[in-house]
Amino acid sequence: MVRPAHTARSTRTREALRRAAVLRFLAQGVEATSAEQIAADAGVTLRTFYRHFTSKHELLFADYDAGLHWFRRALAARPADEPIVESVRVAIFAFPYDVEAITQIAALRAEALDPGRIVAHMRRVEADFAAAVAERLGLRAGVEPGRSLAVTVTARCIAAAVFGAMEFWMLGADRSLAELARLCHAALSAVEDGAVAGPFRHY
Amino acid sequence: MVRPAHTARSTRTREALRRAAVLRFLAQGVEATSAEQIAADAGVTLRTFYRHFTSKHELLFADYDAGLHWFRRALAARPADEPIVESVRVAIFAFPYDVEAITQIAALRAEALDPGRIVAHMRRVEADFAAAVAERLGLRAGVEPGRSLAVTVTARCIAAAVFGAMEFWMLGADRSLAELARLCHAALSAVEDGAVAGPFRHY
DNA sequence: TCGGGTTATGTCAATATTGTCGAAACTAGG
DNA sequence: CCTAGTTTCGACAATATTGACATAACCCGA
Structure with a gap:
């Protein structure tokens, strides 16, 4: 079709x-x-x-897609010689969060979808996010999209940090934007410093 | 229901x-x-x-789910004091790949589903994979599931390495199992050594 | 073996989704 | 304004999915 x-x-x-x-x-x-x-x-x-x-439920994720679009442009606007993790950090923190709207739509989602479906959509967004990062990173490093294992894995790890932080935030008690920012910052720093597996190297 | x-x-x-x-x-x-x-x-x-x-198409991913189940058990069987990345590596490499069956099902998938849907399912599997790793890692580190940002992010990064390698493999020319193993090994090592963002720290 | 509670199925009836094909609306050129 | 090529829509008709409620199959203790 x-x-x-x-x-x-x-x-x-x-x-x-x-x-x-x-x-x-x-x-x-x-x-x-x-x-x-x-x-x-x-x-x-x-x-x-x-x-x-695609479906009735897709309407409930229009804001995610809009956010992704915004992020992609924000990333493209960062200077080409800036470390990718820093670019991601700046782009995320600069997002014009509309807490009212986000909360409202989130309530609708929670009402209509079981947790599994929400998570599934979140994953789709994460993957698109990773793709955006990979695209930008590949552009800077001078490689074709999907042609470098290092670029692919790095982009995915950055996405893992951001969305991992988001998931962690949603499970926690403090749902303030400040807390989300703190968690994102911490997770991104861990990836940036190569400290991801570090603390668990012996587990 | x-x-x-x-x-x-x-x-x-x-x-x-x-x-x-x-x-x-x-x-x-x-x-x-x-x-x-x-x-x-x-x-x-x-x-x-x-x-x-859940759907007719879900049947085309039964093998993924079976593999996931196998992996979870393999992970649980590894010694508790082994580094998590090593456990993952061993578990993955020990998987009893049935190339015939895998190829056959893959052909069916390609026939019936557009690439986007295949990728979407792959993401679901990746998330479940990450969850399995996080569970095991949390168990070893002595924290509740979802209670540690470091565990969450680390598990996701390990999953990112494995599935990033897989994606990279599927896009490449050499589709041999040996090549897949090589890529997985390289990606996991990068995460393990904290070299993920390293090479791109200045991009 | 006989309930009784639990779990898996069958039945029936809305919706939700998708394929196909032809008509209507829109666009660019003359 | 008119025409040809595109792109979006409407009309129908299969399937695909899901909810609600009644039944049948199972499992465990008395």
Whole structure:
């Protein structure tokens, strides 16, 4: 199947669908909202809905994708001679967190999806994150994407640090942004300093 | 919904379903096989099929799950005072690779799933792999699962090494097991020696 | 062996997703 | 404005998945 993603028209319908979905979700809950309702609200067919979104639940992760897009651009904007870990750190800390919106969507996700599914999507985001880092790192080191084991592994480890910190943060009691920042910083430093396996070298 | 996963009976039906599915897939292709056919062949209802497998495609990853199970046990069998990276290395290299079967299933996957989906499943396996390592590592270091940022990040980095190597291997020309072993070894060593970000510390 | 509680299935009926094919809307050139 | 080439949509029709509730199969202790 061909997914629309080009013209102004398709952007309009996609937006209409997204808006209609959020309204319904907030008003009557995710479960109680059918894909058909969303499509009808947006004035299109059910089939068209599925041309724009892989699934009903995908709508609940639009913010993740937007964040990823933002991150990719932030990374590209960093100076080419800056250490990659530092670039990642700066980009992450500069993210314009909208705690209100994040919390709201997170509540919807928690309502509609079992933990496993949320984690699964998180993994997808992590992988895309790693890909973005690898792309940038490869560009700097002068190698083609996917052509260097070192680049691949390093990018994945950086992603592992960031998302590991995020997971750790979500499990903990202190959910403040400051705590998240602290954890990310610590995890990234560990990777940067090569201290990852260090403390556990003898376990 | 409650998923069966306990008694001998459920194991029997699950096996029957898996076997029926593989036969059909091999005989007439994945696309041309309906979930209903598989269920009928196994002598159960369609609904029961979905109680044992999340989706039709999940059957194409049964070998991954089996491998994961094998790995978890292999890891548990290693001495508690062995460095975790070494344990992982030994466990991976000891895996009883059945190249025939692996190739066959891989072909089915390639036929039925677009690359994105395959990668997505791979990520799930990687996350489970990381969880297994974290569990073992936490046990050795004497911390609760998910209670130590260092354990979380280290486990994820080890997983990143192994699966990064795997991805790299799949993209390369030399698909021999020896090459895969070499790549895994190199990637794990990099993590172990803290050389992950090292070479890129100035990029 | 006989309950009783637990677990796995069957039944039935919504939704959710996807393939196919033709029509409508949009774009660039004349 | 009109035409040809694209791209998005609508209309249908299979499957694929999931929820809810009733049954049958199993397991354990009296």
